[in-house]
Amino acid sequence: MALTGFLVRGLHCYRKNSCLKTNSVCFLQTFSPIFQLEEYGKLLSGSDIAEKIQTSLCDQVQKFKLHHSCFTPQLAIVQVGARKDSNTYIRMKMKAAEKIGIIATHFCLPSTTNQTELLKTISHLNLNPSVHGIIVQMPLDSANMIDSTLITDSVIPNKDVDGLNTINQGKLAVGDLASGFLPCTPNGCMELIRRTGILIEGSKAVVVGRSKIVGTPTAELLKWHNATVTICHSKTKNLPEVIADADILVVGIGQPNMVKGDWIKPGAVVIDCGINSLPDTKRSTGYRLVGDVDFEKARKRASWITPVPGGVGPMTVTMLMKNTVFAALKSTLGNKV
Numbered sequence: 001m002a003l004t005g006f007l008v009r010g011l012h013c014y015r016k017n018s019c020l021k022t023n024s025v026c027f028l029q030t031f032s033p034i035f036q037l038e039e040y041g042k043l044l045s046g047s048d049i050a051e052k053i054q055t056s057l058c059d060q061v062q063k064f065k066l067h068h069s070c071f072t073p074q075l076a077i078v079q080v081g082a083r084k085d086s087n088t089y090i091r092m093k094m095k096a097a098e099k100i101g102i103i104a105t106h107f108c109l110p111s112t113t114n115q116t117e118l119l120k121t122i123s124h125l126n127l128n129p130s131v132h133g134i135i136v137q138m139p140l141d142s143a144n145m146i147d148s149t150l151i152t153d154s155v156i157p158n159k160d161v162d163g164l165n166t167i168n169q170g171k172l173a174v175g176d177l178a179s180g181f182l183p184c185t186p187n188g189c190m191e192l193i194r195r196t197g198i199l200i201e202g203s204k205a206v207v208v209g210r211s212k213i214v215g216t217p218t219a220e221l222l223k224w225h226n227a228t229v230t231i232c233h234s235k236t237k238n239l240p241e242v243i244a245d246a247d248i249l250v251v252g253i254g255q256p257n258m259v260k261g262d263w264i265k266p267g268a269v270v271i272d273c274g275i276n277s278l279p280d281t282k283r284s285t286g287y288r289l290v291g292d293v294d295f296e297k298a299r300k301r302a303s304w305i306t307p308v309p310g311g312v313g314p315m316t317v318t319m320l321m322k323n324t325v326f327a328a329l330k331s332t333l334g335n336k337v
């Protein structure tokens, strides 16, 4: 391990106490720096953090039920078509909801569904007072042309637990992080970054990708947490040089192993939002999942790095659950939340 990497890690770890998967940060702060001379960045396990948050959400729901016996958060998951990946994600959402005490209902519409029919389904859910949160699983797998922005905008803002409605995205754009819903993957990324203990304020953050679901809102969140943010996209020149300056790197471009390990600044926190499936004949499934970052090489330079699978994905599901519980609390307590 290069000395620079070791020093950066030392500083980074010293800044703030953090609640982590392992007790490694406290360990580093308390004992001899020699223990910092490890060769690899620490794994930032979204699976472990997600499990802890889900347990705490479950406790909150149970406690609240003691005072409001009829309190049961309800989530409607709307799917068009039957994409295999979407089926997997919806199964994960249903499982998490059950664990927490949220009633999740899956509305599975055929791929022949047209825009008018989909809008009608959403309108019913908007009007149903027992439904607190609505998510339309993306991408839509329809044989018809459907305007996905029109669809996400048709979910009323106070049930938009996906945070993709233009009203909620607008709130985020102007720095109102409290009154609406934050989109799930970006909120999950922030939670992961916070748990490393890195000081976000004043840090240099680079976000690769400008999608509505990941890149753009993550950049907004980092900006409102006082990082200096650079957004990169397909037309960015000198991407490796821009990435080399990042204390915090968030990547969401959907291109397997696109970000190379030697582009990473030693000591950087690396959050990989990519979930790409590559053929792998050695596995019974016939494929393996990889992120957008070349994990094996990047972990030799990063201070913290998320794996794929088990990184950002489980946090996305968990933030959806958190938003749903919040939506149910708001609808029960009104402005007192």
Ligand SMILES: Nc1nc2c(c(=O)[nH]1)N[C@@H](CN(C=O)c1ccc(C(=O)N[C@@H](CCC(=O)O)C(=O)O)cc1)CN2
Pocket: 088, 089, 092, 135, 136, 137, 138, 139, 162, 184, 185, 213, 275, 289, 308, 309, 310, 311, 312, 313, 314, 315, 316, 317
């Ligand atoms: N309306 C939305 N659509 C989509 C969103 C979203 O936030 N809102 N995000 C993604 C899909 N997604 C949630 O919907 C999601 C993606 C990945 C995971 C996850 O936990 N993945 C596992 C691997 C699962 C596997 O075996 O394939 C992991 O990374 O460990 C959860 C949710 C696009 N659509």
